[in-house]
Amino acid sequence: MMAWTVPGYTESRELGAGASGRVVLARHDATGMSVAVKYLSEQLRADEVFVHGFRSEARLLGALNTPYVVELYEYVEAPQGAAIVMELVDGIALRALLAREGSTGPEAALVVLKGSLLGLAAAHRAGVVHRDYKPENVLVAADGSSKLVDFGIATGHDSRPGVAGTPAYMAPEQWSGAPATPAADVYAATATFFECLTGRKPFAGDNFAELALQHLKAPVPDEQAPESLRPLIRRGLAKTPHARPENAAAFVSELESVATAAYGSDWEERGRGRLAALAALLPLLFPSSGGIAQGTTAFATTALVQPQAPRPRRLPFGVSAGAGALVLATLFAVAAQVGTEGTEGDRPTARASAVTNTGPSTTPSDPSTDPTPEPTTTTASPSLSASAETPATTKAPATIPSVAPDGSASDDAATTPGTGPSATSPTATTPPATRSTRASPTPTTTLTTQPVSVRAVSVTSLRQTGSRTGEATVRITTDGTGPITLLTSWSTSDQSGAPGAPDGSQTIRRQGATEYTLTVTHAFRGGDCYWGVNATTDPPAASGGSFQQVFIRRCEIA
Known part of the structure; x- marks a missing residue:
């Protein structure tokens, strides 16, 4: 059986593939213009929560229109598949250079x-915090310029969807689950800057606890950097957010002042030439060479009006288009804040919110309307000049998948789920294909006892609230308002990724909605360093269950 392809494009070759899908x-x-097309795997496309997360992430990037961030041209979703068409960056990952x-x-x-x-400054102006900046997410072109290619776990300013990021570049506050701020992106960018200067990461550890302690407590190793650049290192890697520049734009001013004083007014020209020379040493990694691309973004969804052709920076055909990019990066779950001590006798409680989504209907969008952020989520419709969005009435928390044993980015991670796009536009390319859908602006809640199927269940966060207490948030999506049962099974373990010893369970029954967000608390009795929760439903979810772990704080600082 032939794989589905996006209508209107002719594939040349595959640039990369993984569990998430493939890039061609x-x-x-x-027009004959070369583009990169990213196809979402069938397994992930079947997960409604995952696809909704893609769309939410896409809207989050809607306000970004900068040469420092890779640009998306088109999103296509049809019964046979889903894909994004994006700018082809003929470059290689900064990680490959290092x-x-x-x-x-x-x-x-x-x-x-x-x-x-x-690039980060453009995101910060749009109310977006990247949260996972690292060398893998920077592409260096042949002329020495660079672009950001991954906003996969981006979130809104001061939101708190859970601990996420790549451990080697996570700011101290990210390790404790504090709200996301632009200062965390400044920290990650400075950690990468340090690595470019010295060839090594600023902090290292043999395990999560050791690495966390280094980021939280160890002095900034600025003595390894050139003396003239040490003030930048100390500022960007400061332990507290208020001691760093408040956002990326503020840090640019400091950088230019220090760089000019240290290396003269032409430092940027020489630096770009050096990057171009380094990139030229790896010619086979450029997509134009026929080799395998490295460091490109992973799969995303977006909402936009029908384009006539892609274009660099701005489409020449006068039709709005937009998109957002995200990498399927592994989210790293660690301990959250420590509160008052719980006891074995503490009774678990659950808080729930539910909403019925009346379903999407295709509606054309006005191509002249600029995108606006969706007020009820941390996302905005991605756009070069995208269609306007009608605010949705639901708001979902983030999803945090199980972490890889080494804490590194993985191709098998989850996203930040939302409730689906609030607005999209139809496409005339082929009748089955859909560029977007518009959710009803007036959803209602209807009680019913009809049989129901659970489309997805996801543990969207797990955090430590006390020395013995934790709290999990679970999101459930169904196709009807009939009764469902949530079973949360708690466990403790001495290693990441393993459920370990059972530590109790809870059962919660709900009906009358198609989406539920349930917050469940638990008093742990086991003494291991990893707390876990597994969520399953009756009837069973199409995606199975959802498991999440957190590394508790007493083990981090032991």
Whole structure:
């Protein structure tokens, strides 16, 4: 059986593939322009919560229109598959440069930092915090310029969807689950800057606890960097957010002042030349060479009006288009805040919110309307000039998947789920294909006892609330308002990824809605360092159950 392809494009070759899907180099038939097309795997496309998360992430990027962030042209969803069409960046991942060279030199490192800060600044102005900036998410082009390619676990300012990120680049406050702020992105960008300068990460550890302690307590190792650049290192890697620049734009001003004083007014030109020279040493990694692309973004969804052709930066055909990119990066769950001590006798409680989504209906969008953030979520419709969104009435928390044993980014991670796009636009390419859907602006709640199927169940967060107490948030999506049962099974373990010893369970019954967000608390009795919760439903969810773990704080600081 032939794999589904996006109508209007001719594929040239595959650039990469993984559990999440595949990325191909393609040509737009009408214009001949080369693009990257990313196809979501059938397994992930069947998970409604996951797909909704893609759409929410896409809307989050709607206000970004900058040469420092990769641009998306088109999202297509049909019965046979789902894909995004995006700008083809003929470049290689910064990680590949560092792997070959160890370091880039100071001027090149400053150029990388400035380009990334400018991309992050555009996100911060739009109310978006990246939360997972790292060398893998920066592409260096042949001319030495760079682009950000991953906003996969981005979130709104001061939101708290759970602990997420890549451990080596996570700010101290991220380890404790504090609200996301632009200062965390400044920290991650500075950690990458340090790696470009020295060839090593600022902090290292043999396990999560050791690495967490280094980020939380160890002095900033600025003595390893050139003396003239140490003030930037100390500022960007400060332990508390208020001691760092408040956002990326503020840090750019400091960077330019320090760089000019240390290396002269032409530092940027020399730094870009150095990056171009380093990239030229790895010609087979460029997509244009026929090799396998590295460091490109993973799969995303978006909502936009029908484009006639892709274009670099701005479509030449006068039709709005928009998109958001996200990588299926592994979210890293660790201990949250420690509150008052619980006891074995504490009774678990559950708080729930429910809403019925009346379902989508296709509605054309006005191509002249600029995108606006959706007020009830942390996302905004992605757009070069995208269609306007009608605010949805539901708000969902983030989803945190099980962490890989090494805490590194993985191709098998989850996203930040939402409730589905609040607005989309139809496409005329082929009748079965859908560019978007519009949810009803007036959902209602209807009680019923009809049989119901559970589409998805997801543990969206798990955090430590006391020395012995934890709290989990579970999101359930159904196809009707009939009764369902949630079973949460708690466990403790001495290793990541394993459920370990049973530590109790709870049963919660609900009906009358199609979406439920349940908050369940538990007093743990086991003494291991990993607390876990597994959520299942009756009737069983199409996606099975959902398991989440957290590394408790007493083990981090032991």
